[in-house]
Amino acid sequence: xxxxxxxxxxxxxxxxxxxxxxxxxxxxxxxxxxxxxxxxxxxxxxxxxxxxxxxxxxxxxxxxxxxxxxxxxxxxxxxxxxxxx
Amino acid sequence: xxxxxxxxxxxxxxxxxxxxxxxxxxxxxxxxxxxxxxxxxxxxxxxxxxxxxxxxxxxxxxxxxxxxxxxxxxxxxxxxxxxxxxxxxxxxxxxxxxxxxxxxxxxxxxxxxxxxxxxxxxxxxxxxxxxxxxxxxxxxxxxxxxxxxxxxxxxxxxxxxxxxxxxxxxxxxxxxxxxxxxxxxxxxxxxxxxxxxxxxxxxxxxxxxxxxxxxxxxxxxxxxxxxxxxxxxxxxxxxxxxxxxxxxxxxxxxxxxxxxxxxxxxxxxxxxxxxxxxxxxxxxxxxxxxxxxxxxxxxxxxxxxxxxxxxxxxxxxxxxxxxxxxxxxxxxxxxxxxxxxxxxxxxxxxxxxxxxxxxxxxxxxxxxxxxxxxxxxxxxxxxxxxxxxxxxxxxxxxxxxxxxxxxxxxxxxxxxxxxxxxxxxxxxxxxxxxxxxxxxxxxxxxxxxxxxxxxxxxxxxxxxxxxxxxxxxxxxxxxxxxxxxxxxxxxxxxxxxxxxxxxxxxxxxxxxxxxxxxxxxxxxxxxxxxxxxxxxxxxxxxxxxxxxxxxxxxxxxxxxxxxxxxxxxxxxxxxxxxxxxxxxxxxxxxxxxxxxxxxxxxxxxxxxxxxxxxxxxxxxxxxxxxxxxxxxxxxxxxxxxxxxxxxxxxxxxxxxxxxxxxxxxxxxxxxxxxxxxxxxxxxxxxxxxxxxxxxxxxxxxxxxxxxxxxxxxxxxxxxxxxxxxxxxxxxxxxxxxxxxxxxxxxxxxxxxxxxxxxxxxxxxxxx
Numbered sequence: 001x002x003x004x005x006x007x008x009x010x011x012x013x014x015x016x017x018x019x020x021x022x023x024x025x026x027x028x029x030x031x032x033x034x035x036x037x038x039x040x041x042x043x044x045x046x047x048x049x050x051x052x053x054x055x056x057x058x059x060x061x062x063x064x065x066x067x068x069x070x071x072x073x074x075x076x077x078x079x080x081x082x083x084x085x
Numbered sequence: 086x087x088x089x090x091x092x093x094x095x096x097x098x099x100x101x102x103x104x105x106x107x108x109x110x111x112x113x114x115x116x117x118x119x120x121x122x123x124x125x126x127x128x129x130x131x132x133x134x135x136x137x138x139x140x141x142x143x144x145x146x147x148x149x150x151x152x153x154x155x156x157x158x159x160x161x162x163x164x165x166x167x168x169x170x171x172x173x174x175x176x177x178x179x180x181x182x183x184x185x186x187x188x189x190x191x192x193x194x195x196x197x198x199x200x201x202x203x204x205x206x207x208x209x210x211x212x213x214x215x216x217x218x219x220x221x222x223x224x225x226x227x228x229x230x231x232x233x234x235x236x237x238x239x240x241x242x243x244x245x246x247x248x249x250x251x252x253x254x255x256x257x258x259x260x261x262x263x264x265x266x267x268x269x270x271x272x273x274x275x276x277x278x279x280x281x282x283x284x285x286x287x288x289x290x291x292x293x294x295x296x297x298x299x300x301x302x303x304x305x306x307x308x309x310x311x312x313x314x315x316x317x318x319x320x321x322x323x324x325x326x327x328x329x330x331x332x333x334x335x336x337x338x339x340x341x342x343x344x345x346x347x348x349x350x351x352x353x354x355x356x357x358x359x360x361x362x363x364x365x366x367x368x369x370x371x372x373x374x375x376x377x378x379x380x381x382x383x384x385x386x387x388x389x390x391x392x393x394x395x396x397x398x399x400x401x402x403x404x405x406x407x408x409x410x411x412x413x414x415x416x417x418x419x420x421x422x423x424x425x426x427x428x429x430x431x432x433x434x435x436x437x438x439x440x441x442x443x444x445x446x447x448x449x450x451x452x453x454x455x456x457x458x459x460x461x462x463x464x465x466x467x468x469x470x471x472x473x474x475x476x477x478x479x480x481x482x483x484x485x486x487x488x489x490x491x492x493x494x495x496x497x498x499x500x501x502x503x504x505x506x507x508x509x510x511x512x513x514x515x516x517x518x519x520x521x522x523x524x525x526x527x528x529x530x531x532x533x534x535x536x537x538x539x540x541x542x543x544x545x546x547x548x549x550x551x552x553x554x555x556x557x558x559x560x561x562x563x564x565x566x567x568x569x570x571x572x573x574x575x576x577x578x579x580x581x582x583x584x585x586x587x588x589x590x591x592x593x594x595x596x597x598x599x600x601x602x603x604x605x606x607x608x609x610x611x612x613x614x615x616x617x618x619x620x621x622x623x624x625x626x627x628x629x630x631x632x633x634x635x636x637x638x639x640x641x642x643x644x645x646x647x648x649x650x651x652x653x654x655x656x657x658x659x660x661x662x663x664x665x666x667x668x669x670x671x672x673x674x675x676x677x678x679x680x681x682x683x684x685x686x687x688x689x690x691x692x693x694x695x696x697x698x699x700x701x702x703x704x705x706x707x708x709x710x711x712x713x714x715x716x717x718x719x720x721x722x723x724x725x726x727x728x729x730x731x732x733x734x735x736x737x738x739x740x741x742x743x744x745x746x747x748x749x750x751x752x753x754x755x756x757x758x759x760x761x762x763x764x765x766x767x768x769x770x771x772x773x774x775x776x777x778x779x780x781x782x783x784x785x786x787x788x789x790x791x792x793x794x795x796x797x798x799x800x801x802x803x804x805x806x807x808x809x810x811x812x813x814x815x816x817x818x819x820x821x822x823x824x825x826x827x828x829x830x831x832x833x834x835x836x837x838x839x840x841x842x843x844x845x846x847x848x849x850x851x852x
Binding site for chain 2: 021024026027028029030031032033034035036037038045046048049050051052053055057058059060061062063064065066069
C-alpha cells in the first residue's frame, strides 16, 4: 500500500498524493500558492530534455518545478506507474 | 451626477485577466510604472451603462503575500486606492487554485466579484461548475465569461459595479475562516489587542493584520513597527505559536494557514459547485500531445532552436525595410535642415546633435515592434514557458533562469542583434535577481553596431580566418555574458535562485488584438524615451564632440589654406572656361549630359563636370575640411579626454584617435568607425564601406594584430551604448544599475584588452 517517497523519484506517468511539504520561506509559499499541499493529487507528465525541471499535473493545470525543489515534497504512491504511451 | 467608479482587476497569471482588461478598455489605456519598481501600472477607462469606470489592472498574482513585487503592488493598490470593487478573473479550469487568491481578497474584506473565465475550455475539460451555487455560498456575484470572445464580460462588469454600489459607504466585510484549534485562539487574542489599540485598523481589518503577523509577512511587520509598540507584542505571540506548532505538529503557521484556506475552498466546491468528469478532458490532452513533441528530449531542443533562430531572422530581415524607411526619413530631414539653416553652431546642433541622435534611436523602433510582436505571440501561446522549462537546467548553472535565453539571443547571441530590444525582452523573467543579471550581461553580445568595427579590423589583420574570427567573437560574447552573470550572482546580486515553480499553461492561439495592444505599449514607451532622455543625452554628446571649438587663429589658418586653393582653382577654371568656350565644351557634354542639355553651354555645365571629375583642387579642399574636422575633434572635450587617456590606454594599445572613437562609441557603437575616420582626417566615412580607413590602418605601424585584437575585445565588452543604458535604467528601475553596467563593463573590457594586447605583443615579438 501507501509508500512515501520523494517527489523526485516519481516516473513519468506515475500518480501520487502529496504527503508532506517541507519547504519554508519563499519556496514554501510558492509551492503552497500553486496548490501543492498535503492531500493534493499529482501526476508527473514530463521531464525537460536535461531531466530537470519536472512537469506535474495538478487539478486542471500543469506546473513545473526543479528537482531540488521537488526534494522538499514527499508523496505517497498507491498505484503502479501507468505504462508510458 | 455620474459617480466615478474604480474597479480593480485581479487574477492569476494566465487567467485571461489581461485579455479582459483589453476588452474593457480597448485603446483607452495608460501604462506606467509604479515608482521605484519595474512592475507595470495599467489603467484604463471603460463606459458601462453611461457611467465612466476607471479600471485598474493589478499585476497577475497567485496570492496576496508579500514575496514578489507584483503581490506587494496588488496589495498596496487595494489598500491605498480602495477601489469600489475588485473583479477577480478566475481560470475556471483550475478553479480550486484560482479561488486561493479570491479567498484572500475576501479575507481583506473588499467587495469582490468573480469571473469564471475560460468557461468554454473548462467545459471541454469535463468540468461542470454551478455558478449560482458558488455565488450563493460565497455571497458575491459570480459570472461565467470567455474573455477572448468578450462573452459575459459586460454582465460581469455590471454585476460587479452593482455589488460595489450596494456596499459603498459601508466598512469592508472580511470573510472569517477557521484556522483550526491551534491558531484560532491566538488570532482571537491578537484581534482583540489590535482593535483595542486601533493598530493599523484605519486601512486593514484587524483579523487580516493578525494573519499577516502569523504568516511572518515582512511588508506588514515593517508597517507595524513604524505604527507602534504593539508590533513587538504581536511578533512575540506569532513566534510563540510557531514554536508550539513546530513542537506538536512539526509544522509552522504559514503552512497551517494555507492548508485551512485550501480546506475552506474544497469545502465550498464539494457543496455541489464543481463536478469533474475526467473522462471528458480534451483540452489538456491536446496540449499534452503537443508537449510530447515540443518538449521531447531530442525534438524539443531542435524545434526550440529553430523557433528562436527564426524569430531572430524574421526580426532583422523584415525589420530592415521599415528601418530603412525610418533612416531615409531622417536622412531627408537631415538634408532639409542642412539646406534650410545657415552654416554654424545651430545647424550643427540641429543636424548632428538632434536629428542624427534621435534618428539613430528611432531607427530601432521597427525592430522593437517586430520583436515584441513575436515575443508576445510566444508568451500568449504558452510556448515561452516551455522554453524556460527546457533551458532552465543550463542557465541555472550561471545563476540565470530558463527565460534568459531570449534577451541574450535578441541582444546579439546570434551576431547582429541589438541590446536595446534585448534588454527590454528580459521583462518575461519574473524572477528579479535573474532578470537583473540577464539585463546587465546581455549587452556583451555581438550586436549589429559592433559588427562594422569587427569587420574592419578582422579584414585588415585576420583576413585569412575571417569567419573563424567572427565566430570566436560571438562565442566570447556568450562566454563573458554567462561567466559575468555567474560572478554577479555570487557577489552583487547574491541570493538564492528564485523558485522555478511555474505554471505551464495549455497551448492557445493568441488573439491578434492582445498582441497588437501589447506591442504598441512597449513601442510607445520606447518612443517616449527617445523624445526625452535620449534627446537630452544626444545633445550632451554632441556638445562634448563640438566644444570648445578651435580657437580663431587655428580656423583662420585653415581658412587661409582654403582661400589659397580656391583662388588657384578659380584661376584654372577661368582658363578652362575660355578654352571650353572655343572648344564647344566637348568634355563637359561627355561627363554630364543631363547638365549640358539643360544649360546650353558655359558655367553651370562646366562646374558640374568639374565636381564629378574630382579635380585636384576640390580634393585638396576636402582634405583641408577633413583636417579641420580632425583638429576640431581633437580640440573638443571628447578629443581632450581621448588624448588625456592615451597615457593609460596605451597599455591596451589604444592611441588617442582610438580613444576618441571609443568615447563617441558610447553614443552608438556605429559611430566608432566613422569617428575613427574623422580622427584619421578622412572626412565622412561610411561605416559599411571603410576601405580607405582600412588602408590607413594597415599603413599605420601602431596597429598590430595584438592591438587590433585588444580593440575588438574592448568594443565587444565595454559600456553599452547610451540607448541601452537608458533601457537598463528603465528595466532595472534604477540609474544605479545603469551606471554600474557602464562602469563595470568598461573596467572589465579594459582589463581583458590589456591582457590580450600584452600577451599578444610578447608572443608576436617572441615568435
